[in-house]
Amino acid sequence: MKALILVGGFGTRLRPLTLSVPKPLVDFANKPMILHQIEALKAIGVTEVVLAINYQPEVMLNFLKDFETKLEIKITCSQETEPLGTAGPLALARDKLIDKSGEPFFVLNSDVISEYPLKEMIEFHKSHGGEASIMVTKVDEPSKYGVVVTEESTGKVERFVEKPKLFVGNKINAGIYLLNPSVLDRIQLRPTSIEKEVFPEIAAKGKLYAMVLPGFWMDIGQPRDYITGLRLYLDSLRKKASPKLASGTHIIGNVLVDESAKIGEGCLIGPDVAIGPDCVVEPGVRLSCCTVMRGVRIKKHACISSSIIGWHSTVGQWARVENMTILGEDVHVCDEIYSNGGVVLPHKEIKSSILKPEIVM
Amino acid sequence: MGGSEERVVVAVIMVGGPTKGTRFRPLSLNTPKPLFPLAGQPMVNHPISACKRIPNLAQIYLIGFYEEREFALFVSSISNELRVPVRYLKEDKPHGSAGGLYNFRDQIMEESPSHIFLLNCDVCCSFPLADLLEAHMSYRGMGTILVIKVSPESANQFGELVADPVTNELLHYTEKPETFVSDRINCGVYIFTPDIFTAIQGVSSQRKDRATLRRVSSFEALQPANRSLPSDFVRLDQDILSPLAGKKQFYVYETTDYWEQIKTPGMSLKCSGLYLAQFRRTSPDLLASGDGTKNAAISGNVYIHPSAKVHPTAKIGPNASISANARIGAGVRLVNCIILDDVEVKENAVVIHAIVGWKSSIGRWSRVQASGDHNTKLGVTILGESVTVEDEVVVINSIVLPNKTMNVSVQEEIIL
Numbered sequence: 028m029k030a031l032i033l034v035g036g037f038g039t040r041l042r043p044l045t046l047s048v049p050k051p052l053v054d055f056a057n058k059p060m061i062l063h064q065i066e067a068l069k070a071i072g073v074t075e076v077v078l079a080i081n082y083q084p085e086v087m088l089n090f091l092k093d094f095e096t097k098l099e100i101k102i103t104c105s106q107e108t109e110p111l112g113t114a115g116p117l118a119l120a121r122d123k124l125i126d127k128s129g130e131p132f133f134v135l136n137s138d139v140i141s142e143y144p145l146k147e148m149i150e151f152h153k154s155h156g157g158e159a160s161i162m163v164t165k166v167d168e169p170s171k172y173g174v175v176v177t178e179e180s181t182g183k184v185e186r187f188v189e190k191p192k193l194f195v196g197n198k199i200n201a202g203i204y205l206l207n208p209s210v211l212d213r214i215q216l217r218p219t220s221i222e223k224e225v226f227p228e229i230a231a232k233g234k235l236y237a238m239v240l241p242g243f244w245m246d247i248g249q250p251r252d253y254i255t256g257l258r259l260y261l262d263s264l265r266k267k268a269s270p271k272l273a274s275g276t277h278i279i280g281n282v283l284v285d286e287s288a289k290i291g292e293g294c295l296i297g298p299d300v301a302i303g304p305d306c307v308v309e310p311g312v313r314l315s316c317c318t319v320m321r322g323v324r325i326k327k328h329a330c331i332s333s334s335i336i337g338w339h340s341t342v343g344q345w346a347r348v349e350n351m352t353i354l355g356e357d358v359h360v361c362d363e364i365y366s367n368g369g370v371v372l373p374h375k376e377i378k379s380s381i382l383k384p385e386i387v388m
Numbered sequence: 389m390g391g392s393e394e395r396v397v398v399a400v401i402m403v404g405g406p407t408k409g410t411r412f413r414p415l416s417l418n419t420p421k422p423l424f425p426l427a428g429q430p431m432v433n434h435p436i437s438a439c440k441r442i443p444n445l446a447q448i449y450l451i452g453f454y455e456e457r458e459f460a461l462f463v464s465s466i467s468n469e470l471r472v473p474v475r476y477l478k479e480d481k482p483h484g485s486a487g488g489l490y491n492f493r494d495q496i497m498e499e500s501p502s503h504i505f506l507l508n509c510d511v512c513c514s515f516p517l518a519d520l521l522e523a524h525m526s527y528r529g530m531g532t533i534l535v536i537k538v539s540p541e542s543a544n545q546f547g548e549l550v551a552d553p554v555t556n557e558l559l560h561y562t563e564k565p566e567t568f569v570s571d572r573i574n575c576g577v578y579i580f581t582p583d584i585f586t587a588i589q590g591v592s593s594q595r596k597d598r599a600t601l602r603r604v605s606s607f608e609a610l611q612p613a614n615r616s617l618p619s620d621f622v623r624l625d626q627d628i629l630s631p632l633a634g635k636k637q638f639y640v641y642e643t644t645d646y647w648e649q650i651k652t653p654g655m656s657l658k659c660s661g662l663y664l665a666q667f668r669r670t671s672p673d674l675l676a677s678g679d680g681t682k683n684a685a686i687s688g689n690v691y692i693h694p695s696a697k698v699h700p701t702a703k704i705g706p707n708a709s710i711s712a713n714a715r716i717g718a719g720v721r722l723v724n725c726i727i728l729d730d731v732e733v734k735e736n737a738v739v740i741h742a743i744v745g746w747k748s749s750i751g752r753w754s755r756v757q758a759s760g761d762h763n764t765k766l767g768v769t770i771l772g773e774s775v776t777v778e779d780e781v782v783v784i785n786s787i788v789l790p791n792k793t794m795n796v797s798v799q800e801e802i803i804l
Contacts, residue, residue, distance in 0.1 A: 037791040042804040046417070357407075370804065374407040386802040388413045388787070 043355030067143035079116035136202030142242035405453020438515030
């Protein structure tokens with residue numbers, strides 16, 4: 028079985044992290060974002076994954092070779108020379124997605140994390156016999172997104188409404204599709220929107236069905252949602268009683284700690300924290316609702332909450348970092364500094380406090 | 389080994405490196421600062437052209453931390469264009485401003501030059517190198533430093549020098565002092581005789597000896613000033629000029645022309661204007677002209693690359709630079725700005741006090757402007773590479789990073 032992951036653009040909303048690596052390789056819960064999806068696809072028997080990208084293929088390809096061997100799954104890139112929207116990339120990758128088996132293929136949006144109930148989706152697709160299935164998820168504020176209006180009993184999609192002003196439903200497109208090869212006949216190789224052009228056409232023929240996504244869902248393409256997403260992800264690990272979660276007297280709530288990370292005496296870690304490989308957390312440190320990426324050193328007595336600390340950065344002694352502070356790669360916060368929502372580009376040293384949210388270039 | 393009549397001169401231009409200067413972001417996210425265009429030519433072209441005017445100039449060395457491939461194309465094309473050999477030498481690790489020179493002494497001394505010019509790439513000035521050489525030969529010291537007088541309030545951002553008013557000998561040098569020492573500052577342009585290498589080696593050995601001593605004396609180890617500078621890390625200012633001031637080794641030559649440091653994108657716009665004014669004086673044929681009939685109306689000093697297309701109803705200048713393949717539409721107004729390669733400015737748009745990055749698109753009736761204060765962070769609006777400003781949108785006093793689309797108006801913002 029095959030799958031396409033829509034990687035697309037420059038990931039500008041996740042800057043400054045995406046100034047160092049392409050967005051799919053930004054770590055989430057101690058693993059590159061895209062690896063979560065590739066592993067879920069491998070688990071249900073997908074043998075080939077195509078990444079639809081439009082920049083930096085060299086950086087991606089190096090990492091992908093690594094995943095290919097470790098996971099024993101074939102990974103290829105389909106590179107857009109001009110942006111093709113959300114449907115065009117499927118046409119571009121056509122030859123890679125269709126084989127003689129006539130099996131449907133998955134399409135995933137790379138910014139999404141969820142439980143990936145892909146086996147259930149295959150069952151759903153077989154049972155309704157339509158041309159395409161999409162996952163939808165319930166949200167509190169549907170008008171921020173594209174709402175999918177469905178027939179309650181069958182899940183047949185009636186129509187899509189983009190950012191509706193009045194309430195028409197609370198299910199939105201979760202960015203996970205299972206499509207028959209015939210869908211590719213509907214897509215031309217030009218900038219095309221799958222929500223605005225392709226799906227409405229299939230829905231009009233009564234051949235598009237929506238399944239409500241069980242479990243959590245989050246678009247982690249921007250820092251605030253990344254942090255919320257980590258909470259939801261760790262919560263789902265807890266529900267499955269995953270052994271990956273850390274435990275101990277110094278751990279509160281759901282915490283993920285890479286086995287190569289070192290945590291000192293007298294620390295209090297959690298809830299909702301991920302500590303990456305080779306990190307050093309010195310004694311007396313308090314961490315909550317934050318992500319600490321590979322190679323970071325948090326010095327003694329520091330306190331970090333609701334923030335993301337980028338690769339190989341350091342946070343000084345007694346520093347306080349909070350309120351959506353995002354440190355890019357190789358950022359060094361000096362001792363005793365306070366950062367309230369500082370967004371710091373890579374290779375900087377922070378020598379004076381940031382009292383209100385500010386971008387440091 | 390000839391006599392003093394036909395010995396050659398070489399020039400070394402320090403170009404810096406990528407992680408060092410974060411102040412030039414966001415423009416430095418896409419291009420090395422030395423290659424950023426001022427008045428239509430890469431920044432480093434200006435000192436290179438000045439060096440070319442020196443008789444007996446044998447070779448120009450660019451020393452920096454950028455990867456060789458980033459300069460390979462530039463170096464071969466400028467060598468051909470100006471018909472002077474230019475080489476890029478990459479430092480493997482930081483050696484300090486003097487240590488870098490010493491690190492490459494074998495290459496620099498290849499043709500036994502009698503004199504070595506040292507210039508900093510991010511300095512904007514008229515580079516009066518011939519006058520500097522002449523002054524140096526009359527003083528007969530180890531080196532002569534180009535200096536300029538600045539306002540007393542701003543002097544402490546630089547290296548301050550005191551010189552003997554009669555002999556021009558350097559008497560005292562101090563880097564960024566807290567209290568006022570002098571209003572003459574170091575321009576970052578020097579000329580040396582090869583003795584400079586001996587002086588640098590002296591500092592290295594002295595430090596090595598002190599390091600050996602430190603292993604013996606624990607008291608020495610407590611002295612913070614001696615701590616942890618590797619012996620091959622030698623700074624020109626603190627380690628050579630300061631200690632040797634007053635010892636009849638170094639002299640100064642004062643320029644009264646313009647001088648600025650190009651540390652930020654805002655300053656690069658100002659310096660582009662200074663170089664355009666220089667072209668008006670020395671090579672006016674490089675500048676554009678037009679009166680709005682067959683060609684666009686030009687006001688003041690304007691550079692337009694031959695491949696750029698400018699609609700005749702546009703009005704350009706003063707102080708505008710338009711780079712290769714840019715397209716300026718009908719009724720556009722450009723004032724004090726740099727329009728980089730492949731930019732499209734659509735009809736009736738206005739750009740004032742801004743830098744528009746490569747491949748960007750400025751929509752119809754949109755307005756990209758700033759206060760024009762080259763020294764403040766948001767005083768010049770900077771659009772990075774491939775930024776789209778949609779029709780009728782206004783972007784004021786802001787910085788927009790590459791690959792963004794502005795579909796709502798903003799003021800005083802940094803858009804990541």
